[in-house]
Amino acid sequence: MRIVFLGTAAAVSTSNRDNTSLLVDDFLIDCPGSAFGKMKKIGYDPLKLKGVIITHGHVDHIYGLPSLIEMLRLSARKEPLKIYVGEYFHELVKLQLEIHGLLHQENGFEINLKPVSYDKQLLIEDQRISIEVFPVKHSVPNIGLKIRSTESVVIYTSDTESCENLIDVFCKADLLIHESTCSYLYSRRVEGHICAEDAARLSQLSDVRTLCLVHVGPEIDGNEQRLLEELKKYFLGQIFIPNDFDRIIM
Numbered sequence: 001m002r003i004v005f006l007g008t009a010a011a012v013s014t015s016n017r018d019n020t021s022l023l024v025d026d027f028l029i030d031c032p033g034s035a036f037g038k039m040k041k042i043g044y045d046p047l048k049l050k051g052v053i054i055t056h057g058h059v060d061h062i063y064g065l066p067s068l069i070e071m072l073r074l075s076a077r078k079e080p081l082k083i084y085v086g087e088y089f090h091e092l093v094k095l096q097l098e099i100h101g102l103l104h105q106e107n108g109f110e111i112n113l114k115p116v117s118y119d120k121q122l123l124i125e126d127q128r129i130s131i132e133v134f135p136v137k138h139s140v141p142n143i144g145l146k147i148r149s150t151e152s153v154v155i156y157t158s159d160t161e162s163c164e165n166l167i168d169v170f171c172k173a174d175l176l177i178h179e180s181t182c183s184y185l186y187s188r189r190v191e192g193h194i195c196a197e198d199a200a201r202l203s204q205l206s207d208v209r210t211l212c213l214v215h216v217g218p219e220i221d222g223n224e225q226r227l228l229e230e231l232k233k234y235f236l237g238q239i240f241i242p243n244d245f246d247r248i249i250m
């Protein structure tokens with residue numbers, strides 16, 4: 001599978017980093033900023049998108065969605081588009097699209113808004129990857145994603161606190177893409193989120209191969225190398241903090 005980091009910042013973006021969203025093969029995960037322009041920038045045709053997953057309704061995860069839909073329509077998309085939304089926010093996203101008159105447009109394409117419950121479940125089975133959902137512990141109901149291909153298992157936590165019962169879900173993952181809004185080294189703990197040191201501890205307990213930190217707070221931006229050195233105390237595997245537009249093949 002191919003993973004592109006379209007953004008890597010927490011709710012407050014910086015001059016280097018926009019809010020976190022990922023493109024995994026043909027699926028967009030969360031939609032802040034100009035996802036359409038970013039996909040173009042990396043050489044991906046946005047018309048090929050098969051689905052969008054909105055993990056939860058915080059503004060840094062959804063505010064770019066109306067614009068993406070409109071840009072796809074103006075680019076003559078005709079294929080229906082599935083938008084999977086954590087069910088607690090289904091009505092919010094529907095309203096967001098309705099306010100902009102995007103749900104039932106002439107010359108538009110069909111938008112299938114699919115509420116996703118918070119039980120562990122298989123959400124998507126595509127040619128090369130499958131995506132499962134599991135609940136995480138945020139200030140609002142939220143989902144994490146377990147993405148499997150024949151070669152690897154990748155986990156994306158979306159926004160979550162440190163959660164011991166996720167160790168079972170993370171266990172032996174090839175890549176854990178964990179949020180890291182704060183760090184004891186640079187900032188105070190933020191309610192509903194995790195500090196990088198605790199993400200590293202959980203990774204060690206879960207025996208994951210590689211830890212990737214995203215949704216990084218503005219205090220971490222610019223201090224990545226020092227933080228990565230510090231995290232070696234807690235996690236013995238590989239750790240990295242991607243820049244926006246970095247990509248990896250798993």
Ligand SMILES: [Zn+2]
Nearest residue numbers: 011058060159
């Ligand atoms: Zn967030």
Ligand SMILES: [Zn+2]
Nearest residue numbers: 056058138159
């Ligand atoms: Zn959030």
